[in-house]
Structure formats: C-alpha cells, structure tokens
Amino acid sequence: xxxxxxxxxxxxxxxxxxxxxxxxxxxxxxxxxxxxxxxxxxxxxxxxxxxxxxxxxxxxxxxxxxxxxxxxxxxxxxxxxxxxxxxxxxxxxxxxxxxxxxxxxxxxxxxxxxxxxxxxxxxxxxxxxxxxxxxxxxxxxxxxxxxxxxxxxxxxxxxxxxxxxxxxxxxxxxxxxxxxxxxxxxxxxxxxxxxxxxxxxxxxxxxxxxxxxxxxxxxxxxxxxxx
Numbered sequence: 436x437x438x439x440x441x442x443x444x445x446x447x448x449x450x451x452x453x454x455x456x457x458x459x460x461x462x463x464x465x466x467x468x469x470x471x472x473x474x475x476x477x478x479x480x481x482x483x484x485x486x487x488x489x490x491x492x493x494x495x496x497x498x499x500x501x502x503x504x505x506x507x508x509x510x511x512x513x514x515x516x517x518x519x520x521x522x523x524x525x526x527x528x529x530x531x532x533x534x535x536x537x538x539x540x541x542x543x544x545x546x547x548x549x550x551x552x553x554x555x556x557x558x559x560x561x562x563x564x565x566x567x568x569x570x571x572x573x574x575x576x577x578x579x580x581x582x583x584x585x586x587x588x589x590x591x592x593x594x595x596x597x598x599x600x601x602x603x604x605x606x607x608x609x610x611x612x613x614x615x616x617x618x619x620x621x622x623x624x625x626x627x628x629x630x631x632x633x634x635x636x637x638x639x640x641x642x643x644x645x646x647x648x649x650x651x652x653x654x655x656x657x658x659x660x661x662x
Contacts, residue, residue: 508522543571
C-alpha cells in the first residue's frame with residue numbers, strides 16, 4: 436500500500452491478463468523537453484518531429500522567469516503547430532495561458548485541474564502526475580483532467596524518483612476508464628514494449644531521445660509503437 440493510495444496494492448498479474456480494447460486508439464509518443472534548451476534545440480526538435488509520429492511535446496524548464504520561458508517556448512511552439520503536435524506546458528497554468536498553449540501538465544503541487552480549466556478554457560488538454568496511485572488518478576479524472584500520468588516505471592536521471600508503479604496499473608486503468616494514461620520514467624525503445632502491452636495510451640520520453648540522436652530515437656520508438 437503506497438502512502439498516497441488507500442486502494443492498496445494491485446495484483447501484478449493484472450497486466451498479464453490484459454487485452455487492449457480495439458476501440459482504444461493505439462499508443463502514441465509524447466516528447467518531453469530537456470531542461471537545457473539553449474543552442475540549436477529548435478533544430479533538434481524539428482528533426483525529432485520529422486522522424487516519426489509524435490502526438491505531443493511538453494515544454495519543461497525550471498528556475499527561469501516567465502518572460503524568459505515564453506521567449507524560449509515561442510519558436511518551439513511554432514514548430515509544433517506547423518506539424519499538428521500538441522504543445523503542452525509543464526507545471527505553469529499562467530505560462531500556458533500566456534502562450535495560448537494546447538495544454539498544461541500539473542504535478543501534485545502545481546494546482547488543481549479545476550483551477551486550470553477555469554483559467555485555460557474548455558479546449559485545453561490538462562494532464563496530472565499521479566505517480567503510482569490509482570486514488571490520485573481517479574481524483575484527477577473527477578477534477579476534469581484529460582489524461583493521467585503514471586511513473587516512473589524505470590530508473591531515470593531526468594528527475595528524482597520516489598514512486599515506481601508496476602505496469603499493471605496501466606492495465607487496470609485502461610480496463611476501468613476511457614481517460615488516457617501516460618507512462619513516464621526512463622522509457623527507451625528497448626524497454627517500452629511491456630508498457631505498450633500493459634495499456635499505456637502515451638509513452639512520455641525525454642532522455643532516451645535528447646541524450647543521443649533524436650531522429651534515430653524517434654524512429655526507433657515508432658517501430659515499437661507500430662509493432
């Protein structure tokens with residue numbers, strides 16, 4: 436039983452018995468930016484987006500003021516708009532509103548989805564980090580979130596890991612709710628397949644793409660997702 440989940444543990448074998456509903460769209464790729472967007476990152480993002488299907492791009496920066504963040508975001512947002520890729524702002528409802536972003540992703544300490552909905556309107560995508568907690572995910576859904584994110588499934592250097600769910604949480608969620616789930620945390624083309632099989636609707640990836648050749652990585656993920 437996790438600290439945040441009064442529902443207690445889930446049978447790890449749930450994933451082994453899971454079969455994805457054919458009416459559910461196939462799993463898609465969700466890119467998260469590195470924290471360092473200096474230099475030629477816009478060119479790298481363009482290469483990544485042109486290398487294979489990408490559903491969304493999350494703009495994630497830390498410890499910079501909103502004016503600077505907005506200047507960094509604008510060329511990246513244009514690249515996404517040109518390719519019909521959803522542009523999601525991490526953590527900041529106010530920055531998402533300033534940019535007219537397609538969505539905002541909220542951690543547990545970044546505000547309530549209801550607050551985001553009031554500020555951003557009915558058409559903006561709102562995602563919520565739910566760690567390894569079915570309870571937090573159901574709360575997010577009740578609050579009007581458009582997707583819930585579970586993780587970290589694998590070791591990652593992108594952020595500190597306190598919660599490590601089993602893939603079965605994705606299977607349980609897909610069996611119970613139509614709301615999409617995002618799997619996050621240390622996902623690579625080599626370890627992604629079990630999460631797709633378990634029922635993830637999106638794979639959120641960062642280091643696996645930006646720590647090497649971004650075009651090759653996106654193409655490798657496309658093979659997994661189309662397999």
